[in-house]
Amino acid sequence: MKKEPLIIFSGLCSLNFTASEGLIQTTSHNCWTVFAPLLANVMCCPQLDATLTIILGNASEETGLLALNRTQSKHCLLDLERILLGKGASSQLRSICSLYSSNLTVSSCPVIEVDEFESVECCEKACQNAILDAATNITLKASEPLTDNSVRISDCKNIVHRWLATKLELSQAKETLRGLANCKINRACPLVFPDMRDISGNCSNGVSSQTGCCGAMDSYVSHLQKQALITNLQALDCATSLGTKLQKLNITKNVFNVCRISLKDFSLQESGCLLPSLPSDAIFDQDSGISFTCDLNDNIPAPCPSSSSSQSSASTCKTPVRIPALPAAASSQPGVTRLVIFVLSVVLVILLS
Ligand SMILES: *[C@@H]1O[C@H](CO)[C@@H](O)[C@H](O)[C@H]1NC(C)=O
Numbered sequence: 001m002k003k004e005p006l007i008i009f010s011g012l013c014s015l016n017f018t019a020s021e022g023l024i025q026t027t028s029h030n031c032w033t034v035f036a037p038l039l040a041n042v043m044c045c046p047q048l049d050a051t052l053t054i055i056l057g058n059a060s061e062e063t064g065l066l067a068l069n070r071t072q073s074k075h076c077l078l079d080l081e082r083i084l085l086g087k088g089a090s091s092q093l094r095s096i097c098s099l100y101s102s103n104l105t106v107s108s109c110p111v112i113e114v115d116e117f118e119s120v121e122c123c124e125k126a127c128q129n130a131i132l133d134a135a136t137n138i139t140l141k142a143s144e145p146l147t148d149n150s151v152r153i154s155d156c157k158n159i160v161h162r163w164l165a166t167k168l169e170l171s172q173a174k175e176t177l178r179g180l181a182n183c184k185i186n187r188a189c190p191l192v193f194p195d196m197r198d199i200s201g202n203c204s205n206g207v208s209s210q211t212g213c214c215g216a217m218d219s220y221v222s223h224l225q226k227q228a229l230i231t232n233l234q235a236l237d238c239a240t241s242l243g244t245k246l247q248k249l250n251i252t253k254n255v256f257n258v259c260r261i262s263l264k265d266f267s268l269q270e271s272g273c274l275l276p277s278l279p280s281d282a283i284f285d286q287d288s289g290i291s292f293t294c295d296l297n298d299n300i301p302a303p304c305p306s307s308s309s310s311q312s313s314a315s316t317c318k319t320p321v322r323i324p325a326l327p328a329a330a331s332s333q334p335g336v337t338r339l340v341i342f343v344l345s346v347v348l349v350i351l352l353s
Pocket residue numbers: 016017018019
């Protein structure tokens with residue numbers, strides 16, 4: 001029999017975590033100890049958020065409430081953290097995922113009772129617009145005006161997600177919530193761009209050494225690669241951001257093309273991994289550790305930024321861009337797939353060496 005570490009519960013949380021063991025297990029894999037920071041944005045935090053949402057939604061079927069009060073939320077968060085830690089998850093989830101006990105409460109949303117909720121809303125489709133409409137409608141029920149209504153709409157969105165989770169099958173609820181989260185994260189590059197002094201010195205228009213320029217580019221990109229595992233769409237955002245920065249430095253030649261920078265160069269390296277726009281869960285195996293699937297189908301050459309910002313200097317950028325699939329379409333894409341199983345223990349060795 002497998003030995004589970006002994007977990008001391010507060011005894012003060014009314015949520016039934018046993019009923020969601022599978023979800024919590026998956027969360028601990030996606031948020032595995034030292035790898036949690038690398039997978040935070042794309043896999044760990046969205047899964048943690050989906051898990052909380054589903055558990056809270058499920059609890060509402062008994063309590064009729066879609067949120068916990070403040071006392072409960074503190075105890076429940078501590079209990080959940082202890083369970084996740086016992087299953088191998090990082091102990092830093094609060095900071096990695098900006099997780100607060102208020103994530104379990106209603107925050108500023110005025111409606112938490114399921115009955116009241118269902119009389120206000122009829123949400124037909126699990127689509128973002130319907131959720132936003134629903135959240136906005138519910139927000140309007142607040143009697144006290146808030147200075148910043150967008151905060152309240154965002155709080156109500158979380159409540160709508162919990163309610164939605166009760167209307168879907170467990171696996172469907174999870175997929176939907178992860179899909180919604182990834183739609184959002186795929187819109188921005190999560191990487192921090194270091195100073196570009198070496199690139200500007202080696203690649204500016206007057207300097208003609210391709211070797212020097214590409215050396216500076218490679219060195220720069222290698223700093224980006226240490227930061228996180230990212231999705232194909234995030235990599236596209238990152239390429240665009242970097243391209244825009246190059247243009248601002250008056251570097252008009254297409255250094256991405258010249259130096260053969262591709263999308264996967266923006267993600268954590270070694271075996272080469274670009275996550276699909278909606279990554280599948282990490283899998284734990286006794287022998288090989290944590291692994292997940294990378295999809296290099298979308299590893300296209302990094303495209304030049306859109307030429308709208310500087311028509312004149314973009315003449316070298318004519319490569320057509322094949323945009324990778326959006327999360328909704330990702331699973332239904334047939335065609336060839338070049339999948340790589342990425343085993344994180346390999347990365348650990350690299351990062352710690
Ligand atoms: C929690 O859920 C499990 C599985 O659904 C069930 O067996 C158990 O009785 C529940 N515990 C409580 C206290 O409701």
